[in-house]
Amino acid sequence: MDKDELDILRHTSAHIMAQAVTELYKDVRLGIGPTIEDGFYYDFDLDHTFTPDDLEKIEQKMREIIKKDIPLVREEISREEAKKLFEKAGATYKVDLLQKIEEPVVSIYRQGDFVDMCRGPHLKSTGRVKHFKLLNLAGAYWRGDENNPMLQRIYGTAWKTKGELDDYLNKLEEIAKRDHRRLGRELDLFSMSEDIGPGLAVYHPYGTTLRFIIEDFLKEEHKKRGYQFVISPHIMKASIWKTSGHYQMQYPMYFFDIEGQEYGIKPMNCPAHIHVYKSQPRSYRTLPLRFFELGTVYRHERSGVLHGLLRVRGFTQDDAHIFCLPDQIEQEILAALEFAFFALKTFGFEEYHVMLSTKPDKYVGTEENWERATEALKTALEDNKVSYEVDPGEGVFYGPKIDVKLKDALGRLWQGPTIQVDFNLPERFDMVFYGADNAQHRPVMIHRTVLGSVERFMGALIEHYGGAFPMWLAPVQVVIAPIADRHLGYATEILNELTANDIRAEIDERRETIPAKIRDAQMRKIPFTVVVGDKEEEAKTLAVRGRSGQDRRGVRLKELVLEIKEKVETKSSDEV
């Protein structure tokens, strides 16, 4: 079924839900009820506060409306007429919507006594909606503005067939199983605690192993690409944040006092990198300079937005600042973009959604530089054959930017790399270089990340693989399961050989049965479980069980080592 058809189905479902709510409750004022990916919602303003039990009641009512097979009738009326109609009905939000509509004629849809303003189109009658489910309740500000009243939103989903609905509901379950917060605990990767503080992750040994693998990869690749590594302090005096402007714009920072001096915890690494730049006179001959730091920053995110590793208060950016000549912008952006895609691909992300944000109404810098930088970003995208969308006017005031969102195994999008040109900070910090003309010129600054934040990326990575990491990323690559105590010696020999080859292995020494050891290793999503008993010890071989269930007997240790090393070196994501 094509997308438009589904859209119509869901839109009609939203209308049926609105009718059901209107019939069930008094004084309901309708907000808007659009379709969204995989479903629909409708916003309501009413005295009654919905509870999860109400969803069932509303669904029941919707079924009645569907059973009656009420026709949906389109009418076109003038804006004025519509305004009168909705004013009379006390539909204040619809009247508010009408204020913003310029067309002289609007369409309304009637189904029985229920009327809603709507562009349409709709199904012919309510009976054509068959497979739907109301999912959850939420609060939402009218028109998304927190100065407006908050409405109650009901989310639902609707599909053409029962099979598709069931598939979708199963997918929701699958998503829940892959939730990085759940896997983080189950795989003993990280945890967060009320005692430590909200939005602050603590890495456990396995999580730290995974993080170091990611960080080592980043360091190596940055080195290859001509970045120089720097380190900056976590706290810096408030004055530098005044120079950067973060202080005045009330950036959500943490400030505190040391012996009468105000300090702030860094929410960004740029000022320190600029400081490195300014520590000596710079010549055009030495540009571009690329300073890289795995910089841990803290931002005071509002409590309601925190979410596992994906939205935290303390995180580490794979942050770099490139200082270059205006005519180097293009090559630098091209290189940065290639780098970002290379890294994402290495970690198994093959699909992206790329956004180019251009000059907003209020901006700093010259028209010419904006033009040049925006063109550079475009050219870099096109040279990389990346399809992208332009978000006109959505750039930050200091420069245009590229945002890359990655698509995971379940088709969800995650904020990843960003590349931003900055005309503001070089100005504010009065950065200069000496040109061939022996005069002082302003360098251009590019902020860029490859993965974004290590925390967020790890969260996305955990969900992408559902915790079943490819060999090179798996915190534990091999679990050795001796059948009885008498095999512990042989197991230790194997462990030592694996460890000597930089393979991350453990022995399951518990006095448990083999089925129990296998089950535990399987639940931990360990790539290989090596079972050793009398037969193996005698023949000096291994029985190797892969995570996907296949069992190989009589394997030589050397073969296994080579196989694992090969997978690690190629960063293969082939299942074992």
Next chain:
RNA sequence: GCCGGUGUAGCUCAGUGGUAGAGCAGCUGAUUUGUAAUCAGCAGGUCGUGGGUUCAAAUCCCUCCGCCGGCUCCA
């Protein structure tokens, strides 16, 4: 921050005003085990926090905190 939900053992959850429970995990013991859970026993909780109502509160009310689903914002 705002709206709604929610908080009981390490984890998953039961317990609606009258003596805090289960499974898994943990510990102890027995079992020496061949590809997704061997058996038994033991231990573990000021029921998120502070206050209130009551003869009596995990249970009812209020405060604060955390978490979950959204809104808004972002790496």
